Amino acid sequence: MKQTLFSSDFRLGILGGGQLGKMMLYTTRKWDVQTYVMDEDDTAPAFEGCTVFFEGDIMDYEAVMEFGRQVDVLTIEIENVNVQALEDLEAEGIAVSPSASVLNRIRNKARQKTFYKEQGIPTADFQLFPQPEINHNRSYPFIWKSAEGGYDGKGVKVIRSTADLNDLPAQECIYEDMVDFEMELAVIVARNADGDIKTYPVVEMEFHPEANQVEYVICPARVTDAVSRKARDLALKVSEAFEHVGLLAVELFLTKNGEILVNEVAPRPHNSGHYSIEGAVTDQFEQHVRCVLNLPLGSTDTVLPAVMVNLVGAEGYIGNVIYDGIEDILAMDGVTPHIYGKKQTRPFRKMGHVTVVAKEIETARKLAEEVKAKIKVVSS
Amino acid sequence: MKQTLFSSDFRLGILGGGQLGKMMLYTTRKWDVQTYVMDEDDTAPAFEGCTVFFEGDIMDYEAVMEFGRQVDVLTIEIENVNVQALEDLEAEGIAVSPSASVLNRIRNKARQKTFYKEQGIPTADFQLFPQPEINHNRSYPFIWKSAEGGYDGKGVKVIRSTADLNDLPAQECIYEDMVDFEMELAVIVARNADGDIKTYPVVEMEFHPEANQVEYVICPARVTDAVSRKARDLALKVSEAFEHVGLLAVELFLTKNGEILVNEVAPRPHNSGHYSIEGAVTDQFEQHVRCVLNLPLGSTDTVLPAVMVNLVGAEGYIGNVIYDGIEDILAMDGVTPHIYGKKQTRPFRKMGHVTVVAKEIETARKLAEEVKAKIKVVSS
Incomplete structure (x- = not known):
């Protein structure tokens, strides 16, 4: 009886109360789905508009277990959560989307990159290190990425000389080839538990020339139809490899030779999909909610x-x-x-x-x- | 400093916590405007998503005064509120939109109809009575309307014979000519405190053949451009006569001779404008919020x-x-x-x-x- 999701005792839980969680609440309010949110900050954006707010640390095992046991379906709005707790909640029968195994694969960039290699998914070449070291086989510049904990440009650095390696934290990391790209693109893929899949149109991310932050996201990307098809096909391939439930935002490089490489993915609504609230038939937040509640997917067409x-x-x-x-x-x-x-x-x-x-x-x-x-x- | 409406201590108040209030909250959440809601039912649709919910009777003078004193701008989502309190709050310097005088004119149908006559606004002919009585000058059938308290088809009855007058409440009422109409139309007019005005496209209301309730609202109405222009012009004239702040939903009859008559108005978001969430550039709820906060009006164009x-x-x-x-x-x-x-x-x-x-x-x-x-x- 799926219809008992609406105006009933059914409970959706969201780990994280930031803007991504807040914008999911527009849909849960529209459909009257009871939604619990956990965040350690009770002035977080998703405080208002949820049914029940739990003050708690989403990295804390006990807090996540306690929260998760009170909901029927659990999702996230940020990857930095206690994944062990998610695994144990799954074992207790709570539906967790994205699953602990998907999150484990994505949260650690070394694991994520290795997975692409295993699956034959094109990505920039890289090497793994247990901690930063001088590597004489590698020419400068290259990109250092911390395996865990990176967010919004943190945990990423361009290494131009040995000296740049000095101040890095002593933790697992990757050295990645710098890609001489023409453009950064992204494709959001939606997948529900039944395995229905839809891709959103390809968007183009225009970065601020100084700050390492996206300044404009442009939909549709100003690329040829062939590039657009290739990007959507690659994003689909990535989605099929992960078998995630919920959105998967796939960030891509379009190289100067017309190749498309996967940069990284996020298993949730993403900055590159915010345009969809006004620009698409079904916005990414509603689509994510549809996926995790295993409802039919909405149209990803552009308005x-x-x-x-x-x-x-x-x-x-x-x-x-x-x-x-x-x-x-x-x-x-x-x-x-x-x-x-x-x-x-x-x-x-x-x-x-x-x-x-x-x-x-x-x-x-x-x-x-x-x-x-x-x-x-x-x-x- | 208008920008201090957003993410600040500024407070918008809404009297009534029904679905119309709830849908206004989508905008106040989107813009992070603190919004207080009062309703006597704490399971009301607008309970979730508001900043502070006050349990209280919106018809109660003291309750409305206490609530109104806590906000900077006060609006309504239903006309049946304590208007005396609104008048007194205005005197204390609270911005109330729609104003007590507009509400007074609209809430009482006898007064509303008399106003149309005075202003030269075409409307079905009618007579006023302090209470229902047999009127030998009037031929059957005609419409009896209670002057106050009507809502969703209540307080309205078709009178086909003297016998139908028997069970009516002994209170002020009007007898109105039955209009031989081709179609029921509506136009929503938005007006902010600066006096900027915009009209939405004309919609057509299709009634359920048995229940006296709107079954479909169709936008745009399936009428000629000439009828559409005439309807929008008449709605503008009504809006100018009321000098309301906020939305004014103007319900119209298109008669079989192509005349357009005003049926009644509501000074708030209206069922006939719900389509605008998906169908218009600016939905009616956001537009109402823009009006009462005296922000620039959004486009009323159809998507x-x-x-x-x-x-x-x-x-x-x-x-x-x-x-x-x-x-x-x-x-x-x-x-x-x-x-x-x-x-x-x-x-x-x-x-x-x-x-x-x-x-x-x-x-x-x-x-x-x-x-x-x-x-x-x-x-x-």
Whole structure:
């Protein structure tokens, strides 16, 4: 009796109360699915809008066990959770999506990369090390990545000389070839427990020239149909290899020779899919909820071309946030700001995003630049 | 400093915690605007998703005063509130939208109809009575309407003979000519405190042949451009006469001679605008919030033709609600169910709605019928 998911005692749990969790709640509210959220910060974005909020550390075994035992289906909005607890909850009969085994494979970048090699999935060449060391067979520059704990540009560094290896933490890591890429792309794949699969259109991630953060996500990517097909096929292959339940965001490099390589994946809604709230028939958050509740998948078709602008804290401001210029962008047609609800800003902190839709992608891209010029995340 | 509405101590208050309030919260969550809700039922749809919920009777003077003093801007999601309290809160400097004077004019149907006459707004002819009486100058059938307290088909009756007058409550009422109409239409007008005004496209309301309830709302209405222009112009005229802040839903009759008459208005989001969540650039709930916070209005343009189906409790079922067949409609492209979150169903209770979008309105209308056939609101 699946219909008892709605307006009933059925409980969905989400580990993590950040913006990704918050945006999943739009769907659980729309369908009246009771949703429990756990986060150690009770001012987290997903505090409001959930049915029950648990203050607790999602890395803590006991806390996750206690939380998980109170729900029927458990999902995550961030990979840094206690995976042992998830494994034990699965053994107790709780449906956990993505599963502990998928998370284990993804959370550790050394394991993730090794998996691609085993599965014949194209990815940049790499070597594993138990801790950083000088390797005379490797030419500079290359990329150092910590196997665990990386997030939002942390745990990643370009190594240009032996000296750059000095300050790195003494932990498992990979050295990866630098890819001479033309463009960074992403494809979100949705898969429910029945194994139904759909891919979203290919998006293009435009990075800020200085900060190592995505500045614009452009949907559809400005690539040929052939590249787009190839990227979606590769993302499908990755999805089939992982057999995840829920979304899988597949980040890709399009190299200068037209090759497509997998960079990394995330088994959850992803920054590269935020545009879908306004730009797609079914937004990625609803789709993730459909997957983990094993409901039929929604259409991944695009409604209108869209560009997503990340709203990050401006440099030089720390404190109570003010969105300077937000009324100006509210007056622009096709422009929708999303404010995550973090009360404190600091430089480069993700505070929100803005979606711009237009009939032509180039129009949306130009409007996105206007948005960027008009709104500034500062403090009072 | 308008930007201090977002992620700050600024507080919006909503009187009433039903589905209309709940759907306003999607916007206040998206923008992180602190929102207080008052309702006497703490299982009301808007309980989840608001910042603070006050259990209290919105018809009670003291309760509304206490609640209103805690917010910066106060709005409503239902007209049956204590208007005296709103007037006194205005005097204390709280921004109340719609204002007490607008509510006073609308809430009493005798006053509302008299206002149309004074303003030269076309409406069906009527007479006022302090209480029902036999009127020999009036031919049968005609419509009896209670001046106050009508809602969802209550307080309205077709009078076919003297006998039908017997059971009516002894209170102020109007007798209204029955309009020989071709179609019922509606236009939602948005107006912010700065006086900026926008109208939504004309929608068509298709009634259930037996129950006196709207079965489908069709956007755009299947009328000529000339009728559509005339309807929007008349709605604008009504809006200008009321000088409301917030939405004004204007219900209209298109007569068989092509005349357009105003039936009645509601100064808030309205069933006839639910399609806009999927079908319009800016949905009616966000637009209402924009109006009452005096933000720039969003585009009222249509994204795709849409049909809205009301989900009401099936006859013969009272108790814990089950949405039988909901997975089937979740598998249909362009179909979005909204579940309000009422745990108990009863015959004809509004439990949710479904929006159907398609490239052609006739396709959407056909899909809406399939939806209607597939989903049934029953009890366990």
